[in-house]
Amino acid sequence: MDKLLSIVVPVYNVEQYIRMCLDSLIVSDELMDQLEVIVVNDGTPDRSAIIAKEYEKKYPQTFRVIDKENGGHGSAFNTGLSNANGKYVRFLDSDDWLDKENLSKLMYLIGSSDIDLIINPLVYYHENTGKTNQLSVSNIEYGKVYKTDSFDFIKAGNRPNLTIFHNCTYKTDLLKPYLPLFAEGCYYDDVVLWLAPIAISKNFVVNEYPIYYYRVDRPGQSISQEKLKQHIADHTTVNASCVHFFKKCPIQNELTRLYLRKVFSGMITFQIENISRCGYQNSKRMYKEYLPILKEGEPYYDKKRRQKVFEILPFPLAYVLYRVYDIVKFKDKILH
Structure with missing residues (x-):
């Protein structure tokens, strides 16, 4: 049957x-x-x-x-x-x-x-x-x-x-x-x-x-x-799989495209936030590893404030800026 x-x-x-x-x-x-x-x-x-x-x-x-x-x-x-x-x-x-x-x-x-x-x-x-x-x-x-x-x-x-x-x-x-x-x-x-x-x-x-x-x-x-603390780098791998899906499945419908773009933008921002909370040396290394995915995925997401700051400012300055921001605003989210 x-x-x-x-x-x-x-x-x-x-x-x-x-x-x-x-x-x-x-x-x-x-x-x-x-x-x-x-x-x-x-x-x-x-x-x-x-x-x-x-x-x-x-x-x-x-x-x-x-x-x-x-x-x-x-x-x-x-x-x-x-x-x-x-x-x-x-x-x-x-x-x-x-x-x-x-x-x-x-x-x-x-x-x-x-x-x-x-x-x-x-x-x-x-x-x-x-x-x-x-x-x-x-x-x-x-x-x-x-x-x-x-x-x-x-x-x-x-x-x-x-x-x-x-x-x-x-x-x-x-x-x-x-x-x-x-x-x-x-x-x-x-x-x-x-x-x-x-x-x-x-x-x-x-x-x-x-x-x-x-x-x-x-x-x-x-x-x-x-586990989130231990496997932050895995979100980079996951985001890469999402980019590969988008490349295999072009989205034609505007409502669908806008929704998926919004969701994927949130994923990108979430990972940048995680990376920026891993200690200076780890953050620098992980952000460097994440950059190719960010570049390849640019057609599928909107850049948010944190990513723009890391792109505009030298990494040491951007890192310090967001460490201070996190400590003041989000103490409960600090991973290290």
Whole structure:
């Protein structure tokens, strides 16, 4: 039977969580035949892959384990996407899980529609308290199909990461031409999905019911402040992957172009701010490494104040200026 939905699950050192993750994907027999779960074993040293293969043995029509050498989160996602056979694809981190009932609702929806991009609210699960909070969208009518090129995302005022993988189900054939889509060998490899789905989809719908439960406040998580400090340079790699996407996918529609330009400008500014807070020698080195990306990406973003200051003034003076500015205004953001 043709697969309706592929779910890509990268696995590395998640023995504690993987059963909960994979159990959340076991739906009715009817839907299991239409579901493909691709578990990508990214060279995990623990028992995660062994556990995943138990599901492959028990549900061979649905679960498939792909073993590969360790290449990182983005590499595992790219491997899963390249092997996906479903009409649609979702991505799921193996320490998170999906709402089983709402996953079934989603599958019935995509079985009777031809929408390019389907967005569902994200639920944060706080590991340290057990509490949840749902991130919803604004100024978008639930269940209504919108044409992407005539929708004003800027006016709607939603978060710029509206289309990240936690929220979305994508048409597989729309993503595959841009493989390797995810940045590899770095953290924050999925940031390109802040941009790509809006650029390549003709229409989208937002549903009211949440599907993805995102575990946060876990020690060592990539979104923690500690990891942000350690992996500032990875944002340069991620921004480079966004530039490469833009070069492969010229944006013709003006509303779409303005929105993506706004989002990417924010990414550029965020990284320049991070670099300027890393100590003089590190900042100087990292800014020098970032310059080729800034030059190559100039057609796709607007220069903000901090970047202009670094371009106009000698680096030592610009660095001192913004160190003073940060200390006065943003003490809580100082990384070093």
